[in-house]
Structure formats: structure tokens, C-alpha cells
Amino acid sequence: MLNKLWFNHYPDEVPHSYDYPKQNLAKFLIDSANQYPDHIALDFMGKKISYNSLLKSVYRFANALLRLGIRKGDRVAIMLPNCPQGVIAYYGTLLTGAVVVMTNPLYVPREIEHQLSDAGVRLIVTMDALVSRVQEAMKKHPLEFMLVTEMKDYLPFPKNLLYPIKAKKDGMRAAVEYNERVLSFKQCLKDSSDLPCHTLVNADEDLALIQYTGGTTGVAKGVMLTHMNLISNTVQAQLWFYRSRKANEKYLAALPFFHVFGLTVLLNLAIYNAGTLILLPRFEINQVLSTIDKLKPTIFPGAPTMYIAVINHPEVSRYDLSSINICISGAAPLPLEVQERFERITGGKLIEGYGLTEASPVTHVNNIWELRKSGSIGIPVPDTEARIVNALTGEDLPLGEIGELIVRGPQVMKGYWQRPDETAASLRDGWLYTGDLARMDQDGFFFILDRRKDLIIAGGYNIYPREVEEVLFEHPDVEEAVVAGTVDPYRGETVKAYIVLREGCTTTEAELKSFCKERLAVYKVPKVYEFRKALPKTLVGKVLRRKLIDEEMGKLIPDNKEEA
Known part of the structure; x- marks a missing residue:
């Protein structure tokens, strides 16, 4: 494994190693604003914010935090969709040396309470519509401060006037009672100085982010990511996109920033590259197609379900999608059929990558313009090593054999927040044990088979x-498909397929079974098929296989109602 066969397929333009700057992650913004002050950094529903204007707002936010007593190492939660306020709060928090805790706006009170209490959050930045949910969650552990913003605060005229009417109608707006602890985000910035504020950090040791992961399979754990973790992964991504042009790219930000994939390959990368972020608060397919048609983004990172939605839209041919040059797919496996159809429609390149929260997240990616392999996650990015080992002994396996993928590099986490035992189990001698089953071929390309826990026997x-x-x-006729193992009294497990058919299609279970029998060994062919209108997903678009399995388990448990 350590022969690093993948270097034989590195583009000439991409270095094997790089000297990453040891600095505060927020210096990416300072540098871009100094070099391109008038270039547009954010485009939010028509509201355009230059790099100079963004940096001034970030300084104001940082000074507001300092005025409230937030200091280096304190934890600040950001619970927002993609919007300018989120970008300002993120970089402003980093400039104070405080640690960001990105929080999903869809979380219910139980999830909010666990995350904010576990991280010891002192202050949260959130939307007016979410205030009551946060307050309910934190009854036992009240936060010191809440900074509250409204979506209209950064909308252009006349949307800023019309939005409150629509939001009230949709139940997305709430009256907020401001006091000494519940403060207006907009007013805090207005009352603060835009004088530069830049706390020095030890990039290798000081945390920039605590990102929670694993909530779908157990108690969510806080992944500790340092400034260097995130800096190196951002630079690694930029090195890989070597044809991207400084201050020339437009990034379609449909992936949420509260997911580490969106945070690195959209927010941090775009700011580092002095690009323009086209912010979308959520993925809505008609809005996405319209935005690409009108604003001409060049880079569109996403999850497979996003690209599936594009290629299956009944009126996709009405939109001009030719501005798209590069798409990197993550968060779930990318089917070859989806990749090929998307590239035909847009003319751009759609490549599959791989990562995990514990690695900031990117460790592998396919070549964009050189050799790539279908079904492969690609090859390790610069300064990243990968091995396939026996999951029990940790010994390297022969080339081509299936084992656990382990990785090492500057982007690998410091550990899990306040969980030394779990850190020791996942990090061994600097290697991160991913829990994913994979193999490496003779060219150094890696193939993920599945999570160890998703393996069907x-x-x-x-x-x-x-x-x-x-x-x-x-x-x-298949638009989406996911396969899971369900309990079988004879075989132990059996293969069940959950299918979403394309609109107007009426393919039957028998037809799908016959189709699979021609292409798979008989023991791999799904025995059971369930047709659905939609599959359960995370906000990033990752199918919740575990939820489907839990539903199946629930069917096996008898309904023991208590007797009156």
C-alpha cells in the first residue's frame, strides 16, 4: 500500500505534497478581500456583497462577540441555512479564536440540547423562526446569549419587504422578545466597530470547528477539527481543481454549510479562491435550475440525489446548464448512470469523491481531466496516505482484497470532543480507521464497497x-434505489430493494427481478422490492439506509399495548 501507486496517475500540475500556511483559517477571507476588495463574494437572492463589505461585516461581528465576553476557545453555535449571516458569523467567530459549532436548522429540541450542551456552547446565532425551538431545548442549560437574525435582513429590495408577508403565511416567521440575552444580529453589527480584529492561533492545535457526526447510528459525537485540518483540506481541494481561475469562479452553494462537505468545498474553498458564492437557503430543484440558467455558476458540488433531481426534471431541456464546468459528488455513492447522463446534459465534469467528517472531509477524489474510473472514489489527495487493512488485526491486505480503509493526512481530526476512548478506537498511530470496506486496484484507485455495518450477509x-x-x-425506469439487509429466518439476512420509479413508469417487481438476474449472481438479487414515492434522506441528500432498516425491525416487534 505504501508504494503509493496513485502517484502514477497524478496530474502533472498537482504536487504530491504542499507547505500549508499555519494561520487562522479566517485569514483566507482577509487575503481575498485585500487582493479583490470589489469582487462579489456573496450573491444571495439578488443581493450582492463585495469582499470588502463582507470583511467589514465580519470584523463587526467579531468585535460584537468580544464585547459580549466571548474569547479564544469558547464555543459559538451557528444554526442557519445558507445565507450571508451564516458566512459573517462563521468567519467572525474564527477571528476571535472561538470555536464554531455548526448546527442543523432542522434539528428537533432533543438533538439541539445534546449538541449545544455537549459542546458547552455559550452563544448561538440563529433565525427568528427557530428561537422558540432553541429556548425549549435549552431550558435546563440556558445559553448566555442568542443573536437572532431574520432572512429579510440581507434580502434585496423589494424582496426584503415581501418576504415577511410570505414567511408569516408559511409559518416561518416568529415574533421575538429581545432582551439582555436575546439580541438582534443586525443591531449588534450596527453597534460594533469594523476595525480589524484577528486573534492569532496555533493552527496545528487550536480548534476551529466542532462538527457533530454519527447521529443516525447512535449518539452524535463532536469531531474536533483544527485550523490546520480545515486549511489543509481547502488547499488540497484547490490543488486538485488546478484549472480553476482565481477570482473568476462562481460556486452554486446548494449544499448546506452546516455539513462539513459544504463547509470545505463551498464556503472555505470559494473564499480561498476569491470566488463568488451563489447562496441557496435550501435545495429546491426548480430554483436550482433557474439559478444555473440565469447566474451561470461554474462549480456545483453536491450529493448524488441533487444530480438525480437535475437529470430527471421533466423540463430540464428548457434550461441552459452549460456554464457548469466542475461538480464533485460526495456524501453517498454516485451511480455511473447518473454521472453519464448529467455530463451529457451539462457538458461539465461530474466526479465522485470520498471523505468523512473526521477528515474535514475530503481524502479521495477522481481526476477531473485525466484518468478516472467508474465506481471508484478516486485516489488520495496531496499529502494523504491510504491503506486497506484487516479490520481486526490492522495488517495490510494484498492488492485487490477487500478490507477496512484507513487514512492519514493533515486533514485528519484531532479527535472526538470529550470522548478519549472513542478517539483511541478510531485514531491509531495517526491513522484514521474509517469503518468503510474498500479495495485498491493496481493503479492505486480505491473502491468503496460499503460501510462495515451495511454489509449484508x-x-x-x-x-x-x-x-x-x-x-x-x-x-x-428507476429514478432512485437503495438496498438494505432485512431479517430472514433461513438465510440470516435477505436483500431488499427500495425503489422510486420515474414519473409515469409502471415497472413491476417481477420485471426488476428479471433485470437483476441477468446482471448479478443469484444470491445478490433482491428478493423483496418496495416501491415508494420518496426515500428518507438527510438535508444533504444522503439516503438514510438505517431508517429503512429500523422500519423493517419495527414490523417484526409485536405491538404489545398495555392493558387498561
Whole structure:
């Protein structure tokens, strides 16, 4: 493994190693604002904010935090959709040396309470519509401060006047009672100085972010990411996109920044590259297509479900999508059929990458303009090593064999927040044990088979859901497919497929089974098919396989109602 076969397929323009700047992560913004002060940094629903204007707002936010007593190492939560306020709060917090805790706006009180209490958050920045939910969550552990913003605060005229009417109608606006602890975000910035504020940090040791992960499979853990972790991963991504042009790219920000994939490959990367971020508060397919058609973004990172939505839109041919040059797909496996159709429609490049929250997140990516392999997550990015090992012994496996993927590099986390035992289990001698089953081929390209816990063992055979899903996606009537193992009294587990058909299609279970039998060994063919209108997903678009399995388990448990 340590022969690093992947270097044979590195583009000439990409270095094997790089000297990453040891600085505060927010210096990316300072540098871009100094070099390109008048260039547009953010485009939010028509409201354009230059780099100079953004940096001044960030300084104002940082000074507001300092005035409230927030200091280096304190934790500040940001619970917002993609909007200028989120960008300002993120970089402003970093400039004070405080630690950002990105929080999903869709969280229910139980999830909010766990995350904010576990991290010891002192202050949260959130929307008016979310205030009551946060207050309910934090009854037992009241926060010192809440900075509250409204979506209209950064909307252009006349949207800023019309939005409150629509928001009230949709139940997305709430009256907020401001006091000495619940403060107006807008007013705090107005009352603060825009004098430069820049706290020096030890980039290798000081935390920039605590990012929670694992909530779908157990108690969410806080991943500790240092300034250097995030700096190195941002630079690694930029080195890979070596044809991208400084202060020339437009990034379609449909991935949420509260997910580390969106945070690195959109927010941090765009700011580092002095690009323009086209901010979308949520992924809505008609708005996405219209935005691409009108604003001509060149880079569109996303999850496979986003690209599936694009290629299956009934009126996709009405939109000009030719501005798209580069798309990197993450968060879930990218079916080959989706990749090929998307590239035909847009003329751009759609490549699959791989990462995990514990690695900031990117560790592998396919070449954009050189050799790439279908079904592969690609090769390790600069300064990143990867091995396939026996999950129990940690010993390297022969080339081509399936084992656990482990990785090492400057982007790998410091550990889990206040969980030394789990840190020790995942980080061993500097190597991060990913929990993913994979293999490496003779060219140094890596292939993910599945999470170890998603492996289906039926009749003694190992079945990898991704392999079956790739076949189902080849069927012309299938829009989405996910495969899971369900309990079988004879085989131990059996393969079940959950299918979303394209609009107007009426393919039957028998037809799909026949289709799979022609392409898969008989033991891999799904025995059960369930047709659905939609699949359960995270906000990033990752299908919640575990939720489907839990539903199946629930069907096996008898309904023992208490007797009156």
C-alpha cells in the first residue's frame, strides 16, 4: 500500500505534497478581500456583497462577540441555512479564536440540547423562526446569549419587504422578545466597530470547528477539527481543481454549510479562491435550475440525489446548464448512470469523491481531466496516505482484497470532543480507521464497497449494497434505489430493494427481478422490492439506509399495548 501507486496517475500540475500556511483559517477571507476588495463574494437572492463589505461585516461581528465576553476557545453555535449571516458569523467567530459549532436548522429540541450542551456552547446565532425551538431545548442549560437574525435582513429590495408577508403565511416567521440575552444580529453589527480584529492561533492545535457526526447510528459525537485540518483540506481541494481561475469562479452553494462537505468545498474553498458564492437557503430543484440558467455558476458540488433531481426534471431541456464546468459528488455513492447522463446534459465534469467528517472531509477524489474510473472514489489527495487493512488485526491486505480503509493526512481530526476512548478506537498511530470496506486496484484507485455495518450477509455470502444499487440504477425506469439487509429466518439476512420509479413508469417487481438476474449472481438479487414515492434522506441528500432498516425491525416487534 505504501508504494503509493496513485502517484502514477497524478496530474502533472498537482504536487504530491504542499507547505500549508499555519494561520487562522479566517485569514483566507482577509487575503481575498485585500487582493479583490470589489469582487462579489456573496450573491444571495439578488443581493450582492463585495469582499470588502463582507470583511467589514465580519470584523463587526467579531468585535460584537468580544464585547459580549466571548474569547479564544469558547464555543459559538451557528444554526442557519445558507445565507450571508451564516458566512459573517462563521468567519467572525474564527477571528476571535472561538470555536464554531455548526448546527442543523432542522434539528428537533432533543438533538439541539445534546449538541449545544455537549459542546458547552455559550452563544448561538440563529433565525427568528427557530428561537422558540432553541429556548425549549435549552431550558435546563440556558445559553448566555442568542443573536437572532431574520432572512429579510440581507434580502434585496423589494424582496426584503415581501418576504415577511410570505414567511408569516408559511409559518416561518416568529415574533421575538429581545432582551439582555436575546439580541438582534443586525443591531449588534450596527453597534460594533469594523476595525480589524484577528486573534492569532496555533493552527496545528487550536480548534476551529466542532462538527457533530454519527447521529443516525447512535449518539452524535463532536469531531474536533483544527485550523490546520480545515486549511489543509481547502488547499488540497484547490490543488486538485488546478484549472480553476482565481477570482473568476462562481460556486452554486446548494449544499448546506452546516455539513462539513459544504463547509470545505463551498464556503472555505470559494473564499480561498476569491470566488463568488451563489447562496441557496435550501435545495429546491426548480430554483436550482433557474439559478444555473440565469447566474451561470461554474462549480456545483453536491450529493448524488441533487444530480438525480437535475437529470430527471421533466423540463430540464428548457434550461441552459452549460456554464457548469466542475461538480464533485460526495456524501453517498454516485451511480455511473447518473454521472453519464448529467455530463451529457451539462457538458461539465461530474466526479465522485470520498471523505468523512473526521477528515474535514475530503481524502479521495477522481481526476477531473485525466484518468478516472467508474465506481471508484478516486485516489488520495496531496499529502494523504491510504491503506486497506484487516479490520481486526490492522495488517495490510494484498492488492485487490477487500478490507477496512484507513487514512492519514493533515486533514485528519484531532479527535472526538470529550470522548478519549472513542478517539483511541478510531485514531491509531495517526491513522484514521474509517469503518468503510474498500479495495485498491493496481493503479492505486480505491473502491468503496460499503460501510462495515451495511454489509449484508445472506446464506454465508457477503453482499455489498452499492454493487446491487448500481445495477438497479441501470434500469431506465428507476429514478432512485437503495438496498438494505432485512431479517430472514433461513438465510440470516435477505436483500431488499427500495425503489422510486420515474414519473409515469409502471415497472413491476417481477420485471426488476428479471433485470437483476441477468446482471448479478443469484444470491445478490433482491428478493423483496418496495416501491415508494420518496426515500428518507438527510438535508444533504444522503439516503438514510438505517431508517429503512429500523422500519423493517419495527414490523417484526409485536405491538404489545398495555392493558387498561
